[in-house]
Amino acid sequence: MIRRQLHSIGSGYRLIFPAVLVFFLLLLSVSYIPVPGLSSFVPLFVAASVYYWAIFAPAALPRWFVFIAGIIQDLLYGTPVGSTSLALLLLWTLIAAQRTYLLKEPFMVIWFLFAVSLFLYCVVISILYMVLLGVGYFTASALMQYGITVVLYPLLHRLFGSLHSELFKGHHA
């Protein structure tokens, strides 16, 4: 009985793990790193993890959590509240709809599609900021941030992949 209870607790952890990871990455992206100018180029960790989990375990990162993560990010960043949620939800929906096709594709295709979908995400964010703040055009630092996230994606993919395979061994998300 105890073993069954432990197992059920384990399943609970497995289910909330991607959400906890997204929250941790969100905190990491705003934490204080004493490197000049780095705060402008911090990779879009949350968008990268939403992309990964939308393909490989969408049930583990449900839409409502993506919505909440976006709201928290906006509240922390001081950006118009709701804008990141909207962009993240569109990214999640676009990718989750293609997941049966993407699951069969090699990593290079997934990486390429990440670059394309992240670009669309940045365009949506940019338009929303332009309308709501008047500063949303694609600045050099925004392009740099996009570039860094795309370059770092294989590393993040590997990290998410190893955590995913460890946590969901023998389970379906």
Added chain:
Amino acid sequence: MDIKSRKKVSVKQAVLPVKGFLSRISLVFLLAACIIVILFGNAKPEWIQSARAKVLDVTTPMLAVIAAPIESYRAFQKDLALWAQAVDENDVLRRKITRLERIEQSALAIHAENARLRELLHYLPNSEIIYHTAKVVGHTGGPYMRSMLIASSNMGHVSVGQVVETEDGLVGRIASAGNYGAQIMLITDSNSSVPVIAEFSRERALIKGNNSPLLEMQHLPDNSNIRVGERILTSGDGEFFPVGIVVGVVQSVNENGVAVKPAVDWVRLENVLISQMPAIETDENFLP
């Protein structure tokens, strides 16, 4: 296949379109919620401020924990450097103390003279500005905004609009404040605008941020005498910034405008001072 399993399959099949419909509905609902939140944020910014304060209260202590190893490493580095400098500095400081003791004597004489003259003029002194310290725990905003998160065990006295500075100069203003954390809009943010005065040419202008490391000076006269290297200070115009805080140093003057380098070194920024302006008392005798 027996009847039971056939029934199970049929129930599953029957539920599938409903599941799909609910999923589509939830997407539409969440997208609509995003738009409502965006519109709501524009209509009721004070509600968003209070939500922001609550999120800051929860996250800033966590950010302080994340920043702790970096802080310890920096403190260790600083200690090492200080030990190396200590012997040389000791000698310099001894000489400085002797010089300062002489200055102190003359300052005391000036102070006494000043008090006498103030008494003669019936001068009403300004109330003292109260400073509170807080620790920098995070950088936020990304490419579109420039802001920082600060934490302190007692943020009850901090409110939106208060000026944040360091011993080097002006940092920005409080954009949102909770009980344990607050967000500063830095002077480099594109929404920041500070009334300033040049130290020597005495020309008044506005310093605007543009999300880049340098600040822009706006509304300068055409025949401006402002020069590279000149310090820029807050002018005290407007209701937010007190007079005389260093904002930066003029880095370039050309046809594109005047660029100012902020006085604060953002990378080495560890602690900040939040200034609490004294309440302005209006004398009814002076009102029209």
